[in-house]
Amino acid sequence: MLDGRQRILIIDSAPAEHLPAELAPLTAAGIQITLNLWRLEDREAVRRHLGDQVDYADFTGFDEEALIRELGRDNRGYDAVKTRANLPITRRTLEAGARSSLERRLRVVAQVGSGVNKIDLQAATDLGIQVTHTPGSNAEAVAEHALALMLTAIRGVVRHNRGAHTGQWPVHPQALPPELADLTLGIVGPGLIGQALSRKARALGMTVIAAGSTRFDDRQAEERGLRRAGSLDALLATSDVVSLHCPLNQHTRGLIGAAELAGLKPGAVLLNLSRGGVVDEHALAAALTDPSAPLAVAAVDVFEHEHTEFASPLIGVENAILTPHVAGMTRSAAQRAADQLSRNIVALLQDRQDGVPIANAWC
Numbered sequence: 001m002l003d004g005r006q007r008i009l010i011i012d013s014a015p016a017e018h019l020p021a022e023l024a025p026l027t028a029a030g031i032q033i034t035l036n037l038w039r040l041e042d043r044e045a046v047r048r049h050l051g052d053q054v055d056y057a058d059f060t061g062f063d064e065e066a067l068i069r070e071l072g073r074d075n076r077g078y079d080a081v082k083t084r085a086n087l088p089i090t091r092r093t094l095e096a097g098a099r100s101s102l103e104r105r106l107r108v109v110a111q112v113g114s115g116v117n118k119i120d121l122q123a124a125t126d127l128g129i130q131v132t133h134t135p136g137s138n139a140e141a142v143a144e145h146a147l148a149l150m151l152t153a154i155r156g157v158v159r160h161n162r163g164a165h166t167g168q169w170p171v172h173p174q175a176l177p178p179e180l181a182d183l184t185l186g187i188v189g190p191g192l193i194g195q196a197l198s199r200k201a202r203a204l205g206m207t208v209i210a211a212g213s214t215r216f217d218d219r220q221a222e223e224r225g226l227r228r229a230g231s232l233d234a235l236l237a238t239s240d241v242v243s244l245h246c247p248l249n250q251h252t253r254g255l256i257g258a259a260e261l262a263g264l265k266p267g268a269v270l271l272n273l274s275r276g277g278v279v280d281e282h283a284l285a286a287a288l289t290d291p292s293a294p295l296a297v298a299a300v301d302v303f304e305h306e307h308t309e310f311a312s313p314l315i316g317v318e319n320a321i322l323t324p325h326v327a328g329m330t331r332s333a334a335q336r337a338a339d340q341l342s343r344n345i346v347a348l349l350q351d352r353q354d355g356v357p358i359a360n361a362w363c
Helices: 016-028 043-053 064-071 091-098 121-126 139-154 157-165 192-203 218-223 232-238 258-262 281-288 331-349
Strands: 007-010 032-036 055-057 080-083 108-111 130-133 184-188 207-211 241-244 268-272 295-300 320-322
Touching: 016 032, 016 043, 016 331, 032 043, 064 091, 080 331, 091 121, 108 331, 121 130, 130 331, 139 157, 139 192, 139 241, 139 268, 139 295, 139 320, 139 331, 184 192, 184 232, 192 207, 207 232, 232 258, 258 281, 281 295, 281 320
Parallel strands: 007 032, 007 080, 032 055, 080 108, 108 130, 184 207, 184 241, 241 268, 268 295, 295 320
Antiparallel strands: none
């Protein structure tokens, strides 16, 4: 039976240790919660701890049919859905949520992090659904991971680790690595993550240049320690390390392809911690396996196909360092995101929009 309270479906919850931060603002606002147990490791422990405070579901979030069935289960309907794994939220799913019940309709879709490229924003707007997210909640975490990948690539950590485990000892290294203070870092997309990386890189003595954002002028860029490159091509040609931190949209899809990779500075390192579609992975794999190409190493945390559909031409390429989209996953980032997103949801369901980031406000 419907009890008149607003209802939320948490498709992909915060890790168990951060569930209290995620649930508290929703519970305090009197919102009925359905918690999908899908990605929680000890489901029975969660059930014992929460008891009948919440309802439960258990389906794979990447299964669109299962999600649509849950949205229409028992004619309950949901006012909001929340996810954190960059699940595809299609027009079909949104339409199912909007018409699933006579008592309530889907009004809010909430996504952890800044990237919302897996959500059909135009469809959400057409259906009167607001999409909220948590830009900046994992900026420091992603910047730290970028720095870790940069150091790993420059100092040959993967190669030396493999060599040491097999008893190899390089008495006379063929090429000594540079120190960070000797290098220029080019940041493509100097938003919150790019600025966090810039601060860390400058603290280590690097020269930092940037391209790809019009949100602040040259003076504001200088105040943030960023020197604007004249163009993307100029940044690629003059940077020892290029780090990508731009959103995936119609302007940035395929931003780095064969021509851009050919225009890199000889011996360059490329980092992609933005979205997989920003880089042509086939062109990247070809550049990494071409001895005459200027690219020396790529470190990649994001891919065109991820999770259950993970596949990439970069798999097995020796000078490609790969991590499975974990850059933003730290304890502090998870705690911030869980709390921020729940507060965003409560505010929107209470028709309080001031200060709440709306990803489809432009549609």
